[in-house]
Amino acid sequence: MEKKKNISMAVIKRLPKYYRYLSDLLKNDVDRISSKELGEKIGFTASQIRQDLNCFGDFGQQGYGYNVRELHAQISNILGIHKKYKSIIVGAGNIGQALANYSNFRDLGVEAVGIFDANPKLIGMKIRDIEIRDIDEFPEYVKNNCVDIGIICVPSRNAQTVCDELTACGIKAIWNFAPIDLTTPDDVVVENVHLSESLLTLVYLANQKHQ
Amino acid sequence: MEKKKNISMAVIKRLPKYYRYLSDLLKNDVDRISSKELGEKIGFTASQIRQDLNCFGDFGQQGYGYNVRELHAQISNILGIHKKYKSIIVGAGNIGQALANYSNFRDLGVEAVGIFDANPKLIGMKIRDIEIRDIDEFPEYVKNNCVDIGIICVPSRNAQTVCDELTACGIKAIWNFAPIDLTTPDDVVVENVHLSESLLTLVYLANQKHQ
């Protein structure tokens, strides 16, 4: 992370994709790759790849390209995958439970350490090795356990309240699965997963193709 | 849908958001709204909203603004929410089951009519009123049941194969939850939900804010 001007959101959104393709190359024991080859794989122009990477540093070598292992390490660093993060899931419905069970996030350094719900029928139930607790307990839990990320999986009518409580106890990163736009203090980042919007986009595009 | 040049993806991705905010307004019995007011709610400029809407038609009235009920109906039409769609879910793991249970998509006209998995322990199990079937049966099922949308929730190593089978039996719209980029014929549309990429974006942004 040598350079660092103002990275545009367009670039940031492509970083995880670079990380994924480089992880694949690494797994396949590829040593080096040029922006041209990588571009053909991902479906970007070589030019764009070089522009993107040069926002963060000079990782390549003229006449050679990029060393896969090194570039992968650099992007891991840029994304912050070298660190470990604790998350809690608020809302143990379908999506909350699915996320708690989904193990892949641990590879990205993010571990779910707590799950909370308001439904007495769910409280006490275990998902993997984590017990679902009463939703009222999460502020206390966050204070005692250095939680980095709050994952909101409650219905939209409760989402803003949960969000406010999460930020009140110091959480600075929120992954929001509720279909609303949350309001947060300036120093808090929110990443939305709006499944309904994604599905509507698909439906629109499908209708266009088929006239 | 009067006009219709080449709608940019940027505009298309905003349509579901317009739909959501207009649904809210409708629910709150708001009769009319100006691009200025709507912009303040959503966080867009008034100019952008007028530009976006004018890709599809002249829905407003000078001096008045937009009639909420009418604009909502128009956007429903543009998105294709007036029609009904049948979907099948391939892969009944955490995410597949969560999507099958999640009822909200029915409001958007999309109904899950079948779920399939390769795991014998899951086959026969019921989610809501739908029985999980053997994954080998889905091509036959698609042919007999006018399925519009294939939802891929299998592990990434199987995702391309499932995708090929879905397109082979005529599916033109794929909602992909596997963390890979699928290859499809030109007349098939794919919408990806890449949760890992979303989470990595959040982690990156959180690290930037906190230096």
Next chain:
DNA sequence: TAGATTGTTAATCGATTAACAATC
């Protein structure tokens, strides 16, 4: 050395914002 490929500047393209005449 010759070939390959980078980092970076310049050119192009597209998307957003501003401005304003038209008009309800």
Next chain:
DNA sequence: TAGATTGTTAATCGATTAACAATC
């Protein structure tokens, strides 16, 4: 009629692509 707000054109801004000197 006067005020408000649209639809649309023009101006600006930002992102992508192309080009090429630098250099491994």
